[in-house]
Amino acid sequence: xxxxxxITPEVVLRDLSRSFKGKxxxxxxxxxxxxxxxxxxxxxxxxxxxxxxRALAGLDDDAETAGHFQVAGSTSVLFQDSRLLPWMSVIGNxxxxxxxxxxxxxxxxxxxxxxxGDKTDVWPSTLSxxxxxxxxxxxxxxxxxxxxxxDEPFGALDALTRLRMQALLLRLVERQRPTVILVTHDVxxxxxxxxxxxxxxxxxxAEDHPVRMPQPRRVDHPEFAGLRQTLLSSLGVETExx
Amino acid sequence: xxxxTSEGNFYVAGRAGERSPAPPRxxxxxxxxxxxxxxxxxxLLGPVLVVLAWEAASRLGLLSPATLTAPxxxxxxxxxxxxxxxxxxxxxxxxxxxxxxxxLGVLAGVVLALLSGLTRTGEALIDGLVQIKRAVPTLxxxxxxxIWLGIGEAMKVFLIFTAVLVPVYxxxxxxxxxxxxxxxxxxxxxxxxxxxxxRHVALPGALPGFFVxxxxxxxxxxxxxxxxxxxxxQTGIGYxxxxxxxxxxxxxxxxxxxxxxxxxxxxxxxxxxxxAKVLSYRRSxxx
Numbered sequence: 001x002x003x004x005x006x007i008t009p010e011v012v013l014r015d016l017s018r019s020f021k022g023k024x025x026x027x028x029x030x031x032x033x034x035x036x037x038x039x040x041x042x043x044x045x046x047x048x049x050x051x052x053x054r055a056l057a058g059l060d061d062d063a064e065t066a067g068h069f070q071v072a073g074s075t076s077v078l079f080q081d082s083r084l085l086p087w088m089s090v091i092g093n094x095x096x097x098x099x100x101x102x103x104x105x106x107x108x109x110x111x112x113x114x115x116x117g118d119k120t121d122v123w124p125s126t127l128s129x130x131x132x133x134x135x136x137x138x139x140x141x142x143x144x145x146x147x148x149x150x151d152e153p154f155g156a157l158d159a160l161t162r163l164r165m166q167a168l169l170l171r172l173v174e175r176q177r178p179t180v181i182l183v184t185h186d187v188x189x190x191x192x193x194x195x196x197x198x199x200x201x202x203x204x205x206a207e208d209h210p211v212r213m214p215q216p217r218r219v220d221h222p223e224f225a226g227l228r229q230t231l232l233s234s235l236g237v238e239t240e241x242x
Numbered sequence: 243x244x245x246x247t248s249e250g251n252f253y254v255a256g257r258a259g260e261r262s263p264a265p266p267r268x269x270x271x272x273x274x275x276x277x278x279x280x281x282x283x284x285x286l287l288g289p290v291l292v293v294l295a296w297e298a299a300s301r302l303g304l305l306s307p308a309t310l311t312a313p314x315x316x317x318x319x320x321x322x323x324x325x326x327x328x329x330x331x332x333x334x335x336x337x338x339x340x341x342x343x344x345x346l347g348v349l350a351g352v353v354l355a356l357l358s359g360l361t362r363t364g365e366a367l368i369d370g371l372v373q374i375k376r377a378v379p380t381l382x383x384x385x386x387x388x389i390w391l392g393i394g395e396a397m398k399v400f401l402i403f404t405a406v407l408v409p410v411y412x413x414x415x416x417x418x419x420x421x422x423x424x425x426x427x428x429x430x431x432x433x434x435x436x437x438x439x440x441r442h443v444a445l446p447g448a449l450p451g452f453f454v455x456x457x458x459x460x461x462x463x464x465x466x467x468x469x470x471x472x473x474x475x476q477t478g479i480g481y482x483x484x485x486x487x488x489x490x491x492x493x494x495x496x497x498x499x500x501x502x503x504x505x506x507x508x509x510x511x512x513x514x515x516x517x518a519k520v521l522s523y524r525r526s527x528x529x
Contacts, residue, residue, distance in 0.1 A: 057431055077431040083424050087446040087523050096442060097432040123523040139432075 010035040010179045011056065011147060015067035017203075018051055018060070025051045027203035028067065033196075035146075038173065038180040040190035043200035044235060049183045050151055052200070053077075056181065057149050073146025073179075078153040082136035084124035091120040094139045110138045114168060130161035134168070141172055148173070150182045154189065166192055170215065187231045191224055192217050199234050207234055308490060316496035323497065333501065335477035336467055339395065343402025344463040348456065350403070351410025358411075359418030359448070360440060372411050380405040380466060384473075393474040398467075405466045409458040417451020418444060450524075453517040460509035464502055 011033040018026040026048045033039055041049040054060050055069060057077045084093045094111060095103045111120050114134040124132060133153060140148060153169075154162040170193060173180055184190055190197050191211065199207035209231070213223050293313050299305040300312030307315070323329040354372065357364030380401055391397040421444055429439045471480025479498050486494035 059427055059430065075431070077428075079424070079428070081424065083428040085425065085428075085443065085446070087449075087521075088442070097429075097434045097438055125523060143432075 009033060010037075010072050011070070011181070012072075013052075013067070013069040016052075016055065016069050017066040018048075018055060019064045020060075025063075025203055026055070029203070029205055031198070031205060033179060033181070035179055036177050038193060038195045039182070040194035040197045041181060041183045041200060042185070042187065042190055042197060042231060042235065045185075047200040048203040049200045051203075053149050053151050053181060053183050056147070071147055074143065075147045075149055076140040076143045076145035078136060078140045078148065078150040080152040080155050082124075082132035084127075084132055084135055084139075086123065086125055088124075089121050090116060090124060090127070090135050093124060094135060094142055096139070098142060107138070107142055110142045111135070113172065114138045130157055130165060133157065133165060137165075137169065137172070141176060141178075144176060145178050147179045147181065150180065152183055152185065155185065162186075162189070169193065174215075187228055187235070188219065190231070191228055192219075197227075197231065199231065201234075207231075307492060309492065311493035311496050313496070316493045316500065319493040320497040320500065323494075329482075329497075332478055332482050335475075336471065336479045337505075339398050339470070339478065340402060340463040340467050343399045343466070344406050344459060346399070347403040347406025347463070348410050348459055351407045351455070351459075352414055352452065354407070355411045355414035355418060355448075359415045360444065369415070372408060372415075375404065376408045376412065381469060384470075388473075398470040398473075398475075401470055402463050402466045405462050406459045409462065410452075410455040413455030413458070414448055414452045417448035420451070421447045450521060453513065453521070456517075457510055457513050460513055461506055464506055464509075468502070 009032040011031070013029050013031040015028045015030055016026055017024065017028050025046075029048075029052065041052065043049040051060070051063075055065070056071055057075055059077075084090070085096070088096065091104070091107050091111065094107045098107075100106065108117070108120060111117055114137055116131060116134050116138065119127065119131065119135075124135065127135065137153070150169075154165045157165060166189060182190070182193060191213075194211055197207075197209045197211060198205050199209075209227060211223075211227065213221050217224065219225075296305070296310075297313050300307070300310075300315075305312070311319075320329070354364075354368050358368040358372075359365070383401065383404065384397075387397050387401055391400055425443050425447065426439075429443050434442070467478070468480045468483075471478040472484055475481050479501055483495050483498035486492070486498070
């Protein structure tokens with residue numbers, strides 16, 4: 001790869017633990033993520049991946065927390081349910097809380113980039129699931145976050161829409177180069193998008209795999225199949241050789 | 243959204259054009275779970291039948307005018323009172339009382355709900371008081387309010403005000419407290435200020451609850467009025483009806499009842515029209 005990536009850690013966790021009503025969900029997690037890295041968090045339900053993401057987003061601060069974490073820079077969250085306010089037009093949603101004089105023009109440009117150029121003034125309830133997530137993605141990226149926190153953003157979409165959204169996310173991330181932390185349960189999604197894949201198990205980071213395949217990635221790349229096999233078995237899914 | 247709707251054995255009472263017809267099934271296995279949507283005018287079938295039966299009973303002499311006047315007589319009386327100008331002053335007097343009480347009650351209910359729904363101090367100070375007021379029937383306050391405010395207009399408007407305030411407060415407050423937790427999290431991650439949160443998230447989110455309360459309130463203000471117009475007044479629909487009772491004029495009593503019904507229906511329709519306009523974003527949610 002030719003582009004230059006500084007290695008200042010942008011996200012740092014030191015022995016971060018979180019528990020809810022005495023039940024430990026994150027157990028002394030330590031992690032450094034350099035600026036601009038695209039990290040996928042894989043894990044079974046209850047492994048703590050969403051809790052980790054929500055901690056970085058500044059949510060759940062009523063939980064019992066030990067250790068510390070630091071995010072150098074701004075964050076933006078991409079939720080699984082797009083969380084568009086139904087009483088605001090698409091562009092109203094996208095610019096909500098945005099404090100810059102050119103908010104509207106920038107929003108129009110961003111909505112064009114996600115393919116919603118003709119949907120700026122409609123109610124969110126008229127959008128399809130994929131379009132809602134496009135609007136949600138536009139809202140997040142319009143803030144030009146240093147760290148994009150994505151919580152299974154494509155988990156509720158159909159398979160074809162998901163593929164399109166993955167390509168769109170990759171394209172926009174290439175443009176803005178934020179650090180990305182993507183929580184997903186989809187091994188192939190992680191392999192297609194991430195520079196690094198972390199596997200969480202019982203609230204701890206069990207595995208840490210670099211992914212060195214060049215973009216755009218293809219599922220028939222030899223490294224793809226091998227890593228997929230490794231990840232699936234570490235997630236407890238036994239498969240025959242592909 | 244659900245696949246069940248297209249499976250054919252589950253009908254959604256929605257817009258007729260969107261419903262896909264049930265695929266033919268073998269045997270009698272297609273079970274209709276909800277009734278089909280009623281054509282627009284058919285809702286009036288019950289009322290029309292009752293009025294026809296009533297009219298027929300009067301004409302056949304089964305119903306004496308001293309007990310209950312015929313609907314046609316009541317309509318004629320109403321028309322005559324309207325044309326000779328004897329009805330309008332009473333109608334205006336009643337409307338003045340009902341709508342001043344309504345206006346003050348809605349205003350106070352909303353302000354109290356906002357204070358209580360958006361601040362802890364407000365909730366600590368206000369909520370308990372309104373809950374206690376809620377448990378006390380408005381009419382039980384009449385003797386006390388008469389001692390305070392006399393038997394004039396102020397007493398009547400005040401009692402309508404207190405009757406309206408409670409449902410407006412309860413529903414608006416509940417709607418404010420019931421804001422979607424997902425929207426609160428979104429507001430936090432977007433870095434909204436408290437003012438922006440209230441303006442863009444809390445208030446629009448509470449509007450549907452407020453409109454529910456407004457529909458209750460417009461019905462309630464007229465209900466309270468009937469009783470209040472029994473007390474020391476020479477004007478108002480309630481006064482007309484009471485005087486008619488003393489003189490055995492059942493036609494005027496029926497006119498009064500019809501006026502209350504029409505005012506109630508019209509008020510409700512107005513609120514619903516405003517609601518449909520303000521909450522137009524919901525129109526497409528019905529799918």
